[in-house]
Amino acid sequence: MDIVFWLIIAIVFMIGFIGLVYPIIPSVLFILGGILLYGIFYSFEPYNWGFWTIQILLVLLLFGADYVANLAGVKKFGGSKAGIWGSTIGILVGPFLIPFLGIIIGPFLGAVIAEMVVHQKNPVVAAKIGFGSVIGFVGSVVTKSIIQLFMVIYFLFTVL
Template sequence: MDIFLIILAFVTLLIALVGSIVPALPGVPLAYLSLWLGRWSGYTPFSDTFMWIMAGVTLAVFLADYFLPPLIVKKLGGSKAATWGSILGMILGMIFTPIGMLLGMLLGAFLGEIMYAKRSGYMALKAAMGTFLGFLLGTGLKLLLCFYVLYELVSTWWATGFGGF
């Protein structure tokens, strides 16, 4: 059962890594779940203090991912039209590739500003860049958390002798 939990922890973490980029998957909560799966296995003895700290970090990254992009867009002069346009563009762009997702987000924010907020081309481009910067910052934080969780799982699993393999 312990080996199954370790494998499940790593599979969950791989899904979390994908979820750090694809908005449809909750990457950060899945990364935290992988810590719990590792802890329940008995081969990664994370302390209560560590789990509480990671709960706080997970919550902070989760909230930052939702609140930072709109704040950055607003700071750079964008409107809600840029935010909604970027979300729609990202969803439509996911059909094509990760690059399509990024381009769709930029184009959606730009068109949202031009068509609905009636902004000039310069202001629309500035808002689109703010959307892109917010996305990169949120994604970077999520990936950083996931890679840290991966490090913790691997290093503690290694220290316990590979969980009996």
């Protein structure tokens, strides 16, 4: 049964990492789910208050990193709140409308369309802002993958 339990935990963690590029999947919940599954399958004994404090702080850092990276990417290239909202909608919708490339094209088009419609920005300026949203998204994915990897490594260090 050990192999089956660890395989299930590993699959749940992998789904969490897939959620980094498919934002509709709540990646952080799958990482926490893998941690909780270990407790259910084996024991919650290795998890002390220090473990939970660090994991919760990392979860908060994940949420903050996602927002800050998108905000920084759009703002750095001259975007507004409309561009941020457009980018966010594009991140969520893009992969469904344009499989595979939609995760990059979605935030770009979302920011461009929002800036052109709401603030009547010319297409060149709007495209620059759209590029910033993609940079922010990629930065977010890299940052979140490092944090999630740390969460998993810390979990493994705690239980093994």
